[in-house]
Every structure is written in structure tokens, then in C-alpha cells.
Amino acid sequence: MIGPRAVTREERMKIAYIIANQLLVKYGTDVEAIGIYGSLARKTDGPFSDIEIKCILKSLEDGFSYEWTSGDWKAEVNLDNKENIVEEATTVEEDWPLTNGQFTTILPIYNPKGFFQELKHKASSVDNIVFKEAICKTLVEEMYEYIGKLRNITIQGPETFLPTLAIKIATSGAMILGLHHKQHFTTAAQVLPEALVLSNRPPGFDKLCRLVMSGHLYDSKSILDTCENFWSGLLDWSKENGYIINYSRCVPF
Structure with a gap:
């Protein structure tokens, strides 16, 4: 039967790192940062939780997403540029209490210039x-x-x-x-x-x-x-x- 299948946190993290490595291979030096968000980042994921990843690219104009299932698990990778994700993180709409937490709990996988720390600070500093x-x-x-x-x-x-x-x-x-x-x-x-x-x-x-x-x-x-x-x-x-x-x-x- 097609999933979702129960997957351990260790398995899910391993898959996340495989995806991150593939992003680095595909986009190379254009990658600014890669991080896990959602329940996996907060360490509250359950056995049927998705894998959610943000990939920040330096030269990207318009953001887009990859979303797929292996049959056993489901993953979503959001690709965006720095300007767009900073704007999203500092915008306050009705659903801010539910959607904005992702920017303060991102678990970095690749973050050589500290972009996600900077993003967290900006998201927490809205007037x-x-x-x-x-x-x-x-x-x-x-x-x-x-x-x-x-x-x-x-x-x-x-x-x-x-x-x-x-x-x-x-x-x-x-x-x-x-x-x-x-x-x-x-x-x-x-x-x-x-x-x-x-x-x-x-x-x-x-x-x-x-x-x-x-x-x-x-x-x-x-x-x-x-x-x-x-x-x-x-x-x-x-x-x-x-x-x-x-x-x-x-x-x-």
C-alpha cells in the first residue's frame, strides 16, 4: 500500500541531508543556504511527518518548489532568493502566528555565511x-x-x-x-x-x-x-x- 509509511526521525534526517547534497550538486556556488523547517526542525515530527527544506539561491529571480513523494514519505523543497525570503519573514498577515515560526526555527544544513541567523533576527524585529x-x-x-x-x-x-x-x-x-x-x-x-x-x-x-x-x-x-x-x-x-x-x-x- 502506498504510504505514508512510519519513518523514524533518524531516517528522515538522513533523507534531508541526501536532498541537501543533491541541491548543492545541482546549484553549486549559487547556493546561499539550505535548512530544514517545520516539525523536523523543531524536533516535534511524528512518524508520518513531511520533510520540508528551504534552499536560498543567490541568482534566483522567482521562487518555486519541488514537492513529491517516494511512496513511503513526502518532501517539499522551497527555493527562493534572499530578498524574497526576508520580505516573507518580515511580513505580518492574519496567519502570521501559524506560518512565521518557520523562520525562527530553521535547522541549518548548509549555512556558511550565517544567513539563517540573520533571517531569524529580522523576523523577530518587526515593529x-x-x-x-x-x-x-x-x-x-x-x-x-x-x-x-x-x-x-x-x-x-x-x-x-x-x-x-x-x-x-x-x-x-x-x-x-x-x-x-x-x-x-x-x-x-x-x-x-x-x-x-x-x-x-x-x-x-x-x-x-x-x-x-x-x-x-x-x-x-x-x-x-x-x-x-x-x-x-x-x-x-x-x-x-x-x-x-x-x-x-x-x-x-
Whole structure:
């Protein structure tokens, strides 16, 4: 049967080094640095985890990826240039708490000029105002839209979308908390549990997270009430922490 097959960490690391050596053979002196990222770099990989590698090339214009499976395991190699990866590492979007941790936990395989240490420093030095702007943006572009969908369902359905919507609202709430604390989440599977141990959580957040994590998303009224309660608490929390939704009755352009 085609995999994934259980692979030990030692086997996975050996494969990663084989891939790195092939990259060095293929691209030679154009290679600036090669490093492992993801769960393998964090030493939290499981027996069925992917192998994820970043390769920085000096002359590359546009980044691209190789992604494949051997049948037993799966690997992904992202190739990029220094400018692009620095820009990515210092950009703060809604999913920053989940995606940006890769830049601070890269495990170098080939790093003769210390590029990955420099990258980690830059990724950790983003100004606070950038995080504030990302939170305000998420409140409007994600949460406001989700609550609109929630209220539409109360009028026209379909209630079958409520479980999915509850997950989206809880996850976006967790991202806002991660941005507020500049906290990275380990994996997508740990976003809600890790958000629940952060301080200064919006009222209603805990109840929504526990509802979602329980998997008991079959009571439409319970979902609607819990999400509305969280939205109300989130608005109060945002105001208290200086995250303001800018209202405008005029088209802003």
C-alpha cells in the first residue's frame, strides 16, 4: 500500500541531508543556504511527518518548489532568493502566528555565511505597529465577514455551514490573540489549545474554542449564541487594547 509509511526521525534526517547534497550538486556556488523547517526542525515530527527544506539561491529571480513523494514519505523543497525570503519573514498577515515560526526555527544544513541567523533576527524585529495593523485588518477582513455570514444563516441558512463557520471564527480569534502576543503556534492542530493558555483572552473565546475542540457542533442555536457572544467580547477586548475598526460611510477612494 502506498504510504505514508512510519519513518523514524533518524531516517528522515538522513533523507534531508541526501536532498541537501543533491541541491548543492545541482546549484553549486549559487547556493546561499539550505535548512530544514517545520516539525523536523523543531524536533516535534511524528512518524508520518513531511520533510520540508528551504534552499536560498543567490541568482534566483522567482521562487518555486519541488514537492513529491517516494511512496513511503513526502518532501517539499522551497527555493527562493534572499530578498524574497526576508520580505516573507518580515511580513505580518492574519496567519502570521501559524506560518512565521518557520523562520525562527530553521535547522541549518548548509549555512556558511550565517544567513539563517540573520533571517531569524529580522523576523523577530518587526515593529509593534505592524502587528497592530494586522489585527485591525483581520477584524475587518475576516471576523466582520464571518459574523455577517453567521447572521445570514439565521435568516436564510444553510445551518449545515455553521460547524465550518464556528471553526473559522475560533481560528481567526486565535490568530488575533497570537498577533497580540507575538506568539507563534506550533502547528495547525495546536492553534486552539495553545491560544487558550495565552493571557488577556477576549470574553467568550474560551467557550467557543472548547465547543469547537469538543466536536459537538450539531446544535445550531448553541453555535450561533456562542459565536455572537464571542464577537461581542472581541469588540470590547479590541477597544480596550486599542484595536479600532475604522468606520467610514464614504467610499475610501
